[in-house]
């Protein structure tokens with residue numbers, strides 16, 4: 649059976665893959681509070697599962713998940729491990745550049761944590777300058793678009809029903825639904841239209857849940873997982889076909 653997980657390959661097997669392929673998948677996430685019912689690893693565990701399943705279905709190399717991300721805004725709730733956006737960007741970028749040494753020019757980052765997004769987009773722009781084309785996939789954005797009626801808006805927040813459902817589908821043994829809560833995020837006194845405030849999770853909620861989490865179900869989580877993997881498989885397959893010269897081309901004007 650063809651191996652797709654880098655850490656399970658020997659160097660000779662990796663060499664075979666790099667000889668014939670120019671694409672790889674890297675899951676990234678965070679280790680941060682997800683309410684009293686979900687594991688701290690929620691974001692990196694979900695990213696890892698989506699990335700590995702996609703890798704198997706498309707026979708694409710998948711790296712180990714990078715578990716720590718840009719999460720300082722969750723730190724007042726215990727167990728959150730956070731690194732700066734700059735450190736995160738540099739770390740992921742250097743992993744990508746290691747791959748480019750072996751001829752990988754197309755990279756799909758499967759991101760499990762919204763707080764990582766800005767750093768990843770900035771990194772992808774920098775990599776393009778180095779002739780590496782990296783794309784960023786976020787499962788909840790895909791689910792929101794492709795399964796609009798599956799959850800109510802208040803079930804789609806951080807640690808709410810949608811995220812909890814995916815956890816229940818993937819690893820129910822580490823979710824404790826007896827501890828699930830519903831909490832409407834508080835409004836800060838300075839909140840106004842067009843204003844961004846540098847707030848932390850504790851400024852909004854006591855439990856760490858943004859919205860309604862008690863309606864989570866494994867069945868709904870499976871639907872989200874399947875739709876995310878399906879969308880990502882299509883993306884990986886079209887990226888495989890694309891020519892790198894066209895992805896990193898310079899202006900023809």
Ligand SMILES: [Zn+2]
Nearest residue numbers: 690691807811
């Ligand atoms: Zn999360």
